[in-house]
Amino acid sequence: MDARQLEARLRRSVRGEVRFDARSRALYSTDASNYRQVPIGVVVPRDVSDVLETLALCRQFGAPVLARGGGTSLAGQCCNVAVVIDMSKYMNRVLEIDAARRLARVEPGTILDDLRRAAEKQGLTFGPDPASHRQCTLGGMIGNDSCGVHSVMAAFEGEGARTADNIAALDVVTYDGARLTVGKTSEEELARIVAEGGRRGQIYRDLAALRDKYAEKIREKYPDIPRRVSGYNLPALLPENGFHVARALVGTENTCVTVLEATAQLIANPRARSLVVLGFPDVYAAADHVPAIMEHRPIGLEGMDDRLLRDMKAVGMQPPDSMLLPRGSGWLLVEFGGASKEDSDGKARLLVESLSGGAVDAKLYPDAKESEQVWRVRESALGATAHIPGKPLTWEGWEDSAVPPAKLGGYLRDLRRLLEAHGYEGVFYGHFGQGCVHTRIDFDLQTPPGIERFRAFLSDAADLVVSFGGSLSGEHGDGQARAELLPKMFGPELVEAFREFKRIWDPEGRMNPGKVVDAYSSTDNLRLGPAYRPPALETHFDYREGDAGFPRAVLRCVGVGKCRKLEGGAMCPSFMVTREEEHSTRGRARLLFEMLRGETLRGGWKSQEVRRALDLCLACKACKSECPVNVDMATYKAEFLSHYYRGRLRPRSAYAMGLVFRWARLAAAAPGLANVFTQTPGLSSAARALAGIAGARRLPRFARRTFRESFAGRQRPLNHGSRGRVLLWPDTFNNHFHPETALAAVEALEAAGFDVAVPRERLCCGRPLYDYGFLDLAVRMLGRILATLRDEIRRGTPVVVLEPSCAAVFRDELPALLPGDEDASRLSAQTFLLSELLETKASDFRFPAVPGKALVQGHCQQKAVLTMDAEESLLRRLGLDLEVLDAGCCGMAGSFGFEKDHYDISVKIGERALLPAVRRADADTLSSAGRPPRGRRHAHHCQRLLLPRADLAARRTGSPPPRRRAPPGASLFSPPVILSTAKDLGLFFEARSPSAPVRYVGR
């Protein structure tokens, strides 16, 4: 097959994007499974006609095809040597919600949560909800026959637990170009279609013949359990099931047809939900009680064992406080739905009252926040169990087997014994109400004996689950992980029926070949495998991943693709606006892996492809906290760039902004003159062009006096610092551009009783250096900081840092760059944000009241590396009515938003959620404050604490505070106020483009 010719022809015919380059092929070479196959190329179709055109050309060239949604499959069904058709970027609309008939029409790339949001407006929902609901697509769910926590509800309210049971009709196309709308088919209709002939008539005729031939075998061999996902869904063709061709195609993993549109069946969405957790002596006893609990018709019934809590602790996750979960070592989370909270609470209470023995404890969670915390424990399972320090990595492979719920306890006991016999470990959790068990297992997928053992285990586990009348897969599908085991579950005749079924749709065998039918073995195409030998690399950071260092860090990504979500949180800003895999954390991690593998991507640290993919990483570190396995792309980016640029010149902006501390020091000699260059229209344009800064951005103005100068020249307070000495960190930004912020912090700290000092030398933490990979210099600067501050550090003096990204350097980068340096560890532990210091060491201090309403935008690195807890608590102590925004990113990310090449994307990121939220808040904030609009203000958090001078003077002399007409701070901060914990949002307003119509009055 001539891939170049095919690419050229596709480019001419397809309106969407056609990518056959190494980077795109590397990006799509794996899903979330253990498997990897580099595709021929990637097409991102704009619409159905692009899909049809792609298929027609692939047919001409004999190229296999593979449709892809979120790419979160776990059994290898979403990677192949094929032309990948990525439906997620453009073909993702909810086309119609028909509330009366409870139907929804969607395009295949629609994200499940988008459908659910649209349906919820009509009081409806789509029942099966995989844990990947924020990023998985309906096309992928149909491909895999997905299920989820609320499959239990779907089974009670609708026709069944799986996606198949909740699909009414599909618009599909075959490899040979036949387009069909399929659904339930009456016998008359079937006869009519067959009589009409053509490709459609032929398909229906052959399907009917297949049904007749295998009907008895199907009835005999298919287990009657809620979670039978393995094998093709042939029971849907039986007369008692209405010859439902659409449902027969659900779960075929793109081995038969490509879905162009789906009509989904919706169910009622309960208005209220209540959670009750039952504690048992162990997970097995918990499982034994499932049938009795299901009698109560919950909407969700999940189980988990105590090993999960152990692993959570081991990876440093905050396990639930012991008061949160009821006593026990195995738990069932039972959720009830109702028309009102009273109704759902009532059902939960009834369950608890009816429990006769077995459970050691039970707890109902009337508070939504508490129940959210409990759900978070269950949802953290993957993150908690994938990478445990000091232990081997864990993998999918036997991650979703299912048995009749009544036999779950017995199955779990035997499965534990089997794991032990093979020398494996695994935590049990999952959808116990429907007998489905999740566990990631510490398979060795790199050495030949390890791989042999993996295969032997799969064979034994398949025998075990079949002996319980269960299914190899209870929700993730067969792909190639389970395909070779299908004969154990279905017998040779039905496996032959699968082959015939596929042949009816795809006689040439070009749809996702080698998966489900006539499949590769479970040990072919392994992502690691014995051939994976990443080079030994010298790195700047200590990756704390055992001996394997950076290569193991790169393996952190488990592929769940949470970085592809579009709502909530900050991860991943560049994906949210581009919807491009390469601009997601997962995509970048995949490319780094491919770089280490060195086949598709060559050039190692000098790889242009990797540099390009990392270019739009804002280094916000959101992935470090929001990714379930804490992939830290900002660190990997800094590491990569440091090697990439070794011996090469960096772009101009790197020298202009990465070394800003040097320019700022020069400017401090004559700030007026520096401002002539940066603020006078013509000169400023030239300065920006020289520095690689976008013309639409304004440069910040240098202060007339730096903070250090003002601090040195000020009158010392009478307050002698009864709470002890602190060092205030004069970061470059506040020192040179906004000294008033740091001066405000001094005032606040002194008023609270601290003796404030600043370092005697000019120091900078070097934060901007990381964005450009200047790591050698960063290490030297950290060394200088340690040398200068050594005495203070060893004396235990707290170092108060105002700028969260600078605090993050001390907390995060410093110990990873200087591992084993005790002073580095001490400084890391002694670093406080202003709010942290005041909350922990001055919790009894009474701040002046600053009533008002404020929006708070947390700094991304603060949320990732530190927390917002102290910040919020402190601002509330001031009497502020806070609205803490969960509206993503301002797009500035240090210097990112200033750079010429990043300007457009930066504005798009800011405008995606945060700035509209800020604008929207205007009317609200004003009406609640009851004041006329006076413009907005942006304030740094420590300015909030600034006491009126008179107040401070009164404290010094011990005289009563003066009478005031307005509450303290009111004159400074007329509402509405936008508070951010750091400079970035402020910078956005200062550096805003004329097209971003947010009014900003200034500090």
Ligand SMILES: Cc1cc2nc3c(=O)[nH]c(=O)nc-3n(C[C@H](O)[C@H](O)[C@H](O)COP(=O)(O)OP(=O)(O)OC[C@H]3O[C@@H](n4cnc5c(N)ncnc54)[C@H](O)[C@@H]3O)c2cc1C
């Ligand atoms: C951490 C984690 C947790 C998970 N939890 C669950 C869970 O709770 N329940 C569950 O069921 N699954 C779960 N999964 C598996 C996976 O997320 C789901 O199966 C999901 O529905 C797949 O959707 P996707 O859009 O990512 O599909 P993809 O992986 O992109 O595709 C899935 C299959 O569908 C095919 N396909 C995609 N689009 C089309 C189309 N238009 N036409 C025909 N075929 C198509 C693909 O070729 C592939 O074979 C989990 C995965 C991970 C990594």
